[in-house]
Amino acid sequence: MESPNRRLIRPALTEVKERAASRSNNTQAKKQAPPDVTNAENFYYVKQMQSKTPLVVVLHDGEELHGTLEWYDKGCIKLTREEGPNLLVYKSAIKYIYKA
Numbered sequence: 001m002e003s004p005n006r007r008l009i010r011p012a013l014t015e016v017k018e019r020a021a022s023r024s025n026n027t028q029a030k031k032q033a034p035p036d037v038t039n040a041e042n043f044y045y046v047k048q049m050q051s052k053t054p055l056v057v058v059l060h061d062g063e064e065l066h067g068t069l070e071w072y073d074k075g076c077i078k079l080t081r082e083e084g085p086n087l088l089v090y091k092s093a094i095k096y097i098y099k100a
Contacts (some may be wrong), residue, residue: 045072054100055079059093066100 048055048069057065057079067081077094079087 002012003056042072045069045077048099055097056100057097059089060095065089 015016047053049071052068054066054068057067057077061064064089065081065082067079067087070078070080070086072078075092076088076090079089081087
């Protein structure tokens, strides 16, 4: 038994060349730099402000400040405290923040 001639379905040569050219262009393109701002910090601050979560702010010298976040901007945060006066703390002085 002979098998009948079958016609192979192939893409045209020009299509193959175009695909190869587009792939090589994609690999040669420079990768974009990651974004400078991810907005994760802003999201965290807004969430803590809305829920009035008690926070502990640890400064670089080891001092701990307890209170709730009232507002923030690019360079500082305002911490509202019950046991003392409200504080304006520079972000550069903060080592880390965690929930009390």
